Amino acid sequence: MTQSNAPKRIAVIGGGMTGLAAAHELVTSGNNVKVTVFESGDRAGGVIQTVRKDEFLIEGAADNFITTSPVAVKLCHQLGLGDQLVGTTPGREGAMVMRRGKLEPIPAGFTVMAPSRIWPILASKILSPWGKLRSGVEYFLPRRREVEDESLKAFVCRRFGREMFDRLVQPLVGGIYTADPDRLSVAATMPRFMEMEKQYGSLIRGMLRERKARPKATANSRGARYSMFMTLNGGMSRLVDALVSSLPEGTLRLNSPVTDIVRDGVHWSLQVDDGKQPWEQFDSVIVAAPAGPASQLLSKVDVDAADEIAEIPYASCAVVSLAYKLDQVGEPLNSYGFVVPIAEDHFILSCSFSSLKYPGRAPEDSVLMRVFIGGACQSGLLRMPDSELMELAHWELCKTLRISGDPLMRHIKRQVHAMPQYHVGHNQRVQKIRDRLAAFPTLTVAGSAYGGVGVPSCIESGKRAAQQILAATEAPTDVWELRDPPVSRTDESSHSELRDETKRELIVH
CATH class of the missing domain: 1.10.3110.10 (protoporphyrinogen ix oxidase, domain 3)
Structure with missing residues (x-):
């Protein structure tokens, strides 16, 4: 069979860590592909965001990655960031845990x-x-x-x-x-x-x-094995920036939400709400969006897979960053932070001493702390306005660490529906999703919703999705064909109506 010399067009939906890792794997594979990353927001990186405020380096989400999986370290070296890797500051006692209001070493x-x-x-x-x-x-x-x-x-x-x-x-x-x-x-x-x-x-x-x-x-x-964690000089956003820079110009399209995916023969048509042409055609698609948007996008591809994805819940939290002079803190800071059991009946989940974990986060006479509030068990606290959440975090630290005076700096970042919750039966649900989507070799899903919430897990998920798509995209079309998935709880008439609706959508648009 004669193959066209035109590059295979691959769409990546979602410009977070998973989507960027998938795009990087695709463009560096040596295959004849043209990749487009659609990001609905005005920046790439998803929840990862590093900001500078006054003299402090603040992370809005992950501030490091574990090195027991080498994938993140390897990617940093591939992107020329190897000399920017920073390990945790030695000489501290790992993490502490609160016990009756006092901190005890794990x-x-x-x-x-x-x-x-x-x-x-x-x-x-x-x-x-x-x-x-x-x-x-x-x-x-x-x-x-x-x-x-x-x-x-x-x-x-x-x-x-x-x-x-x-x-x-x-x-x-x-x-x-x-x-x-x-x-x-x-x-x-x-x-x-x-x-x-x-x-x-x-x-x-x-x-x-x-x-x-x-x-x-x-x-x-001790507890979380901090000696096995690393970050980047200048913050985690450097990894995002390096990934974006590694992509050919025009690959990343910001403010470009994808609102629909439909089958078009052996191709995929995407509806993009960016003020340009409403429908764009691709040979393959990687859906690296969170579960909610992914479910909506796949509702016309496979309703059963979409329904399973929709059942993956998310939790929210607030990350409050507070800075103090070291002489404001009455308790010795000999660890990297502390965690708080629910049984303690406090209002915070944990506190990380950011500038003690990694250098370059605060002036030497100051300490930068990150306080986590909310989560699945204390979601009601997130109804409070930003000012009250920051005051609550400060009040908790004053009690626990005997802090006197006001913070030098306050900053809050809300992570809304950002943490997928792996409830009992999650692995079986993910397998059902994979089984349903196996009918479509040139479409796959990736991201933290399905397995692994850390940066390395997201990178690995994106890389795996890219490799799967490359294998399917480069195969001759007579080796496989898009086929209807097996009918399960949705009856045949509903599938027929769905296929007819999809055809009408293509004709209308």
């Missing part, structure tokens, strides 16, 4: 959900004697026979008891997902620990064995 070797060392847990003031005894019983408990997903809370309480969950696991995991632990899927968020239970019968036993295999890496960890 036991050394405790990694998110389980300890790899016994003595630090026994010596810790975070758990009561009964809580320590109950958590130690985990070593002897039998593994769960059922293979079904369960909530994070149910999993931890079953293995370690309620106190370990309330005082250690919930605040640490809550700082990552801002989620309701009663609904959060352990299979989707912490699969490593589910596998550990299956393999070793006990998380403590599994952690101890892993520690023997990797003594240095595990023994020095």
Whole structure:
């Protein structure tokens, strides 16, 4: 079959980290493609945004990325940012956790959900004697026979008891997902620990064995393993800017929301609300938008996939940045920040000492702190106006850190419906979505809605989507053809009406 020499046109919907990573993978692949990234807003990067205010460098969302997955570090090197990578400032004690209003160090070797060392847990003031005894019983408990997903809370309480969950696991995991632990899927968020239970019968036993295999890496960890986190000199927006600069001129189109996707033979027609031609045709499409917009866009492609995507919920939070002179702070700042259990009945989720984690964020005589408010369990607080949220954050820090006087600087960034919530059954839902969309080899979805909320996960999701599309786009059209997906809960007549409506849309436009 004769192939045209014209480049294959690929649309990427969404200019966040996932969409930009997908576009970068496409344009650097060496394939004959022409990529267009449609971003509905006036800037790229999604939730990632670095701003300078006075003498302070402020991150509105992620301020770093984990390096256990090499994908983000590798991308930085590919973009010429290797010499701008910055690790956490050494010499601090990791994270703290609030206990009866006071901050206590997270036991050394405790990694998110389980300890790899016994003595630090026994010596810790975070758990009561009964809580320590109950958590130690985990070593002897039998593994769960059922293979079904369960909530994070149910999993931890079953293995370690309620106190370990309330005082250690919930605040640490809550700082990552801002989620309701009663609904959060352990299979989707912490699969490593589910596998550990299956393999070793006990998380403590599994952690101890892993520690023997990797003594240095595990023994020095406390809570979130900050030694494994990195950022960029000048902030995370530098990664966004470098990705945009790596794309050919005209690839990124800002203020260009896509409002509809319809099939047009073996091609895809996109309706773009940017004041230009209303419909544009592409050979392939990557939908890297959040679940809500993605569901709407796919409603005429596959209604069942669209319905499943629509069921992925999101949470919101506010990130309040406050700066103080170091001599305003009465408590010693020996850590990178602290997390707050829901059981403490406070109004903040966590606080990160940004300028102590990474250099170049504040003058040397000052400290920049980021306070997180809201999430799935305290969403009502976000009804407060910005001024009251900033005052609430300041009041909480004054109590906890014995701060005197007013902040040198205040800044707030609301992340509205920004954190996908992986409820129990999330993995099965994502598999259903993938199965439905498998009928369309030249269309796929990507992003944090489906698996992994961190920067590396978004990059990996974008890269995988690009590779999938390249494989389908470069294949001869007689190898595959767009076909109707299998009919499931939507009856055949509804599918016929939907196809007829799609045809009418193409004729009208």
